[in-house]
Amino acid sequence: MKYKYDKETDILVITLGDESPDFGEQRENIITHYTREGLPIEIEILDASRTAVKMLEAIAKAKKKAD
Numbered sequence: 001m002k003y004k005y006d007k008e009t010d011i012l013v014i015t016l017g018d019e020s021p022d023f024g025e026q027r028e029n030i031i032t033h034y035t036r037e038g039l040p041i042e043i044e045i046l047d048a049s050r051t052a053v054k055m056l057e058a059i060a061k062a063k064k065k066a067d
Contacts, residue, residue: 012048
């Protein structure tokens with residue numbers, strides 16, 4: 001797994017494998033790219049700095065409930 005963040009565009013790209021993506025789907029500010037077989041190969045998070053904070057808040061809340 002590889003991560004690449006571009007601070008100018010505020011996009012985080014998470015690469016899950018070495019294959020080239022065949023198609024992608026966007027839901028809100030997350031674009032998931034898939035292989036021909038439908039396996040996720042790359043995830044782009046637009047407006048990543050704000051989205052990351054929301055993800056961390058959700059993780060922290062879940063962790064507090066579990067403790």
